Amino acid sequence: MEKVVIKDSGYRLKKATILRTKNLTRNEKFFEIALKDGSSLDHEPGQFIMVSLLGIGESPISVCSSPSRRDSFDLCIRAVGKVTRRLHTLKKGDEIGIRGPYGRGFPVNIITGNDLLIIAGGLGIAPLRSLITYVLDNRRDFGKVHILFGCKEPKEMLFSDELEQWSQRTDLHYACTVDRADPEWAGNVGVITTLIPGVDIEPLRTFAAVVGPPVMYTFVIKELLKKGIPKRQILLSFERNMACGNGKCGHCQIQNLYVCQDGPVFNYEQIKNLSEAF
Amino acid sequence: MKKPKVGIFDFACCEGCQLQLANMGEQVLSLLGSLRVMEWREVMSETWGKKLDIAIVEGSITDPHAVERIQRIRRRASVLIAYGSCATIGGVNGMKNNFVFDEIRKYVYGDSYAFFPTEPTKAVHQVVEVDYFIHGCPVYIPEVVTVLKAALQGIPYYVPDYPVCVECKLNENVCMYDRKVTCLGPVTRAGCNSWCINNGNICYGCRGMVSNPNEKGALDVLAKYGIPTSLVVNKMNMYNKCRELDEP
Amino acid sequence: MEDTQYVVLKKDRFEEFIAALSSMQKLVAPVAKGFGAYAFEEVTSADPIALNYIPTILPLKKYFMPQRETLLEFTLDRRSHAEAVVEYEPLTIFGAHTCDLAGIQCLNMVFSERPKDYNYLLRKGTITLIGLECNDYCDEYASCHLVHASFPSGGYDLLFTDLGDYFMVHINTVSGDRIVRTAGLCEGAGSAHMNELRSLRDRKRTVFRNEVPIKTKLIPELFDAVFGARVWDNLNERCLACGNCTNVCPTCYCFNIKDELDLTLARGIRYRVWDSCQLEPFARVAGGINFRKERSARQRHRYYRKFRYPVDRFARFFCTGCGRCTRACMADISLKETLSELIKESEERVWKKWL
Structure with missing residues (x-):
């Protein structure tokens, strides 16, 4: 058996260093990361990377910071599998491997000049945070911006400091809700779809960006269509099992589409007839 | 360490x-x-x-x-x-x-x-x-x-939740059913690299059953090969009697 | 012009030819495994080669993307380091049927698509492929004509066609030509030989017919109409989800990636292994949701990955009609039957619309 090193391999890793971590909730942890060679990740909002721990494995994770910050990027990781659980034990200065960025993110150049309705459910705020922070960095390029956020309970709220800041801003409209309140909660109670009818938008010039748990999509899409937003302007990001990120391993397929290469962000027109998407 | x-x-x-x-x-x-x-x-x-x-x-x-x-x-x-x-x-x-x-x-x-x-x-x-x-x-x-x-x-090990057939095929063994021999590979969880079949023996089901077996389908297959269900249940129970005590 | 591409190998020189091939580099060929089963295995002489064989248990993909393949080697000490590698072994494959050549053509397309898979592509470059034409059907499970794989259409360096007391050898590539010259056992093909080849092909056209009652070009349309068919529910009850159908399929290439440390726990490899969309955990995410929980959905996915999805992406079917999935299915799920039932069900629907 002969063996050669391949520099162009799709499985080659870039070294990266953890600059900062912060526990967001019991299950979700925030990481700020920089590539070791000093280069920029150069991602689009909504793209993901494969995070690698040698000897344990890889896991696909959305980048949750704006590409306008070029010297580092953020990840928000929920501890669910063997890679993500181990990631939670890492701290500042530790090294990880990454591949990517992969896939198609939110088409910000097309959204530019339009209004934007962002709908985040639970951990869905992570990929959307890359879009939101990008939009805020380039606020002048966009029309009205609405952010609707929902989660199960107040204690599951991610990035609550930033959510608080966004709610104070005059250049965007922010609303949030929880499925179940706790005694300190003074805000809306109910599923996220209850916030949609109250949003004042001009449907034909509005893009909706929706990320949340799979059960959320059908209901949210229904409300958005009721609002009159064209199908092409409803953007959804999907989570699937992934091993390669290169459109080969087959795990992430939704019918004829590969989430890792054709997605993870799709417009509703592309996938409305794909029953495996919902 | x-x-x-x-x-x-x-x-x-x-x-x-x-x-x-x-x-x-x-x-x-x-x-x-x-x-x-x-x-x-x-x-x-x-x-x-x-x-x-x-x-x-x-x-x-x-x-x-x-x-x-x-x-x-x-x-x-x-x-x-x-x-x-x-x-x-x-x-x-x-x-x-x-x-x-x-x-x-x-x-x-x-x-x-x-x-x-x-x-x-x-x-x-x-x-x-x-x-x-x-x-x-x-x-x-x-x-x-x-x-x-x-x-x-300190990481979990997941026992493969698919049948021995998967590993057996990867090893390119001739299927026991094609040799007209009853084998428990189709309902037994993998992880043994089809050790027994590689060496000419059948699978006895010693690793326990996969988590979501298609029981009706398995019975149809047995019927097709003319194997009485009781025979396979007996074979299965040789190792797997205690599964009856597992919480559903 | 055409004739220089053809040479003749007399059968009494076949043994010498195989010995010559095997002296050039590792040679594999179909070998009988008993109980009517065959497998590609290393040979050093013509003796064990089965010239008349039904498709082997595993297809040729085992040489192009091995069951287990190292992607990365790494060390875990303080300055951890990882390097992407490809392992390969130069190889000549003798006796590939046209269905299996078609299978490799499919895999070539998949792994050449960007982002390219250099593990596959580098290894592919070190493999010499010698085909062997089927003069008749191998058995009743084949459906090669339906998917245009019953006649040779490239994908080989040399192609052997059995014409009685000699093989007609089609030289398709420069490296095929080199083998023929190095072996020095073939002679030029004359017009009588060419006529015999033509008459074999003419005879084959009467033997090989679409094995399922549908025009090949209508298959994509059929699949557009049957996503919700009852046929899939029926497969749900029968399929044991053992993954045999995909593991033996020449065009199924799904894989999983795993890490393994050596005993020092300081070095390790990342490798890929064949995976199957038919297995319970395939589409399950770490959070627990399984996006293809039902066996019916998994079987349907398999059929669409053969007959519908690749038509959009690669303009061809990813079924080569080899019949392996049917032969390997303990539950007797037959590809030909499933297609026939889908046709029947779609016709019922058309009639209902008209009545």
Whole structure:
């Protein structure tokens, strides 16, 4: 058996260093990361990377910071599998491997000049945070911006400091809700779809960006269509099992589409007839 | 890194799986380089009796004394590995559960049977919490190595939840059903690299059943090959009787 | 012009030819495994080669993307380091049927698509492929004509066609030509030989017919109509989800990636292994949701990955009609039957619309 090193391999890793971590909730942890060679990740909002721990494995994770910050990027990781659980034990200065960025993110150049309705459910705020922070960095390029956020309970709220800041801003409209309140909660109670009818938008010039748990999509899409937003302007990001990120391993397929290469962000027109998407 | 302290224990079993460990030769030596074996009745006379990082348990739990003993081991051990079919699924000891206990106690122990209490045979996880499962009768050494490495790394090991057929096909064996022989590969969970079939034997189901078998489909297949269901159920129960005690 | 591409190998020189091939580099060929089963295995002489064989248990993909393949080698000490590698072994494959050549053509397309898979592509470059034409059907499970794989259409360096007491050898590539010259056992093909080849092909056209009652070009349309068919529910009850159909399929290439440390726990590899969309955990995410929980959905996915999805992406079917999935299925799920039932069900629907 002969063996050669391949520099162009799709499985080659870039070294990266953890600059900062912060526990967001019991299950979700925030990481700020920089590539070791000093280069920029150069991602689009909504793209993901494969995070690698040698000897344990890889896991696909959305980048949750704006590409306008070029010297580092953020990840928000929920501890669910063997890679993500181990990631939670890492701290500042530790090294990880990454591949990517992969896939198609939110088409910000097309959204530019339009209004934007962002709908985040639970951990869905992570990929959307890359879009939101990008939009805020380039606020002048966009029309009205609405952010609707929902989660199960107040204690599951991610990035609550930033959510608080966004709610104070005059250049965007922010609303949030929880499925179940706790005694300190003074805000809306109910599923996220209850916030949609109250949003004042001009449907034909509005893009909706929706990320949340799979059960959320059908209901949210229904409300958005009721609002009159064209199908092409409803953007959804999907989570699937992934091993390669290169459109080969087959795990992430939704019918004829590969989430890792054709997605993870799709417009509703592309996938409305794909029953495996919902 | 401090070397983890390991204890190896046996309950109702033939000790054959421990013998596999002892037979590992060089592999066991390099692995033992990463471990400190504190207790192992089969190969050493010392006992330790204190906290363990890893307890490796062979055998099934068959009497009240064993229940107490496994509970004590569990309290001492940070990680508990159920080792071999007797420990992971009850194994052949489960066949006892087919009988009336008083009758078999009389048969085995004669008149003084009253001094020998017994209980339905249980797999270890049916009594205490188990962190890692190493199935097999006997265990398959490459899988033992994989699990021990996972335990040392502190990451979970997921037993393959698909049938032995998968590995058997990858090994390009001629299917036993094409040889007109009944084989339990289609309903038995993989992880053994189809060890038995590679060597010309059938699969006896020693690793337990996959989690979501298509039972109706399996019965149709048996009917197609003219195999009575009772025969396969008997074959399956040889190792898997204790699955009846698992929570649904 | 055409004739220089053809040479003749007399059968009494076949043994010498195989010995010559095997002296050049490792040679594999179909070998009988008993119980009517065959497998590609290493040979050093013509003796064990089965010239008349039904498709082997595993297809040729086992040489192009091995069951287990290292992607990365790494060390875990303080300055951890990882390097992407490809392992390969130069190889000549003798006796590939046209269905299996078609299978490799499919895989070539998949792994050449960007982002390219250099593990596959580098290894592919070291493999010499010698085909062997089927003069008749191998058995009743084949459906090669339906998917245009019953006649040779490239994908080989040399192609052997059995014409009685000699093989007609089609030289398709420079490296095929080199083998023929190095072996020095073939002679030029004359017009009589060419006529015999033509008449074999003419005869084959009467033997090979679409094995399922549908025009090949209508298959994509059929699949557009049957996503919700009852046929899939029926497969749900029968399929054991053992993954045999995909593991033996020449065009199934799904894989999983795993890490493994050596006994020192300081070095390791990342490798890929064949995976199957038919297995329970395939589409399950770490959070627990399984996006293809039902066996019916998994079987349907398999059929669409053969007959519908690749038509959009690669303009061809990813079924080569080899019949392996049917032969390997313990539950007797037959590709030909499933297609026939889908046709029947779609016709019922058309009639219902008209009545």
